[in-house]
Amino acid sequence: SQTIHQWPATLVQPVGSPLSLECTVEGTSNPNLYWYRQAAGRGLQLLFYSVGIGQISSEVPQNLSASRPQDRQFILSSKKLLLSDSGFYLCAWSSTLRGERGTDTQYFGPGTRLTVL
């Protein structure tokens, strides 16, 4: 069965510090991978998605970046955190079966609570 891991679970970082959040998926190959953020009082916002190694699409301008160094590894980074980067970060995966784009279920990880002070 497939599982998705995220770490760390919680993180408190000072403004201006770097960030690295990691997401890994087990039990599937060539998944689509996604990073979402939920800011306080708001819905889930798609930040990045990836359809393959080294292929990253950014959805919103921001000071965050994403990388996919391996098939089942997705990393969210920042060189210098801002207060507005605080939120709950969720990684998700879906299968890449052709013809089912947009109807594939996305499976979410446990999330990382990031507080920037």
Place this chain on the structure above:
Amino acid sequence: ILNVEQSPQSLHVQEGDSTNFTCSFPSSNFYALHWYRWETAKSPEALFVMTLNGDEKKKGRISATLNTKEGYSYLYIKGSQPEDSATYLCAFVPWMDSSYKLIFGSGTRLLVRP
């Protein structure tokens, strides 16, 4: 900007009550609509994926309907139980070249009192 709205924002009901909430989305460029349930301290869990106008899906006491022409979906819970307490999210998928993007509403938070 594609906007997905959910109402009400929160709902408190008594155990045994039936309830429903709404997801509104753009009626043009519709491709699919997803419903997720997000319990506290857990990951969002998929409930339904709906694609056809007039579609109705059911899972136990939970059902959903879809009207793509007017741009809304209803989620119904019959005989609510305390374990139904969660945030219910809908996500709209617009028709695009690469339809990987789910646009989420901010959710309806349901609390079922025993």
